[in-house]
Amino acid sequence: MTTEVQAAANAPQSARSIPLSLFAFAIFYGGMVCIAGVLGNKQVALGPLAVEAGIFAFLLLVVTSSSVAELHGRETANRLVLIGFIPLLVSLALSIIVLAVPASPDMAPDRLDAFNTIMGGTPRIWLGGILAYGISTFLNVTIFSRLKAREGPSSCGSARDCERA
Numbered sequence: 001m002t003t004e005v006q007a008a009a010n011a012p013q014s015a016r017s018i019p020l021s022l023f024a025f026a027i028f029y030g031g032m033v034c035i036a037g038v039l040g041n042k043q044v045a046l047g048p049l050a051v052e053a054g055i056f057a058f059l060l061l062v063v064t065s066s067s068v069a070e071l072h073g074r075e076t077a078n079r080l081v082l083i084g085f086i087p088l089l090v091s092l093a094l095s096i097i098v099l100a101v102p103a104s105p106d107m108a109p110d111r112l113d114a115f116n117t118i119m120g121g122t123p124r125i126w127l128g129g130i131l132a133y134g135i136s137t138f139l140n141v142t143i144f145s146r147l148k149a150r151e152g153p154s155s156c157g158s159a160r161d162c163e164r165a
Helices: 002-010 020-039 054-072 074-100 109-120 122-151 159-164
Strands: 043-046 049-052
Touching: 020 054, 020 074, 020 122, 049 054, 054 074, 054 122, 074 109, 074 122, 109 122
Parallel strands: none
Antiparallel strands: 043 049
16 A cells, blocks of 8 residues: 555656645635634624624635635636535535434533534525625636736746746
8 A cells, every 4th residue: 555655656747636736725715615604603793893703714715716816717716616615515414414313312401402503503504605605706706817817917927937936
């Protein structure tokens, strides 16, 4: 098994491999998509405004998709947004399943009540979040790309040059 791993590590990179920065952005992006729905259960005060805490994860999604658009192009960023629906939908389905499965009789009733209170609203939040996620992130990538097109090419010259920098 070790020789297979070593052989894979020493093998030349194929044309289909993705850049390390895109891989890291994709992992981070999937995590933020999932945690946004959970954080949405808490309302926080931002000065006079009361907002759902999931907004912080969504702001990181905006920054991440903008970064991907800058480094890897609009098509790649839009593909990342589409792929982001997968962990969102899987997390939603898993939450619904977990809420439907009976709790262990050994679970403390106060813990079960707390879990049901917090997680009971999560599927509703995620269902609403699917629409908001899709519209906002596609819109962000589109606006960012149009602004970038007006500005001209980046100082790196190309995404490959930026990746090397």
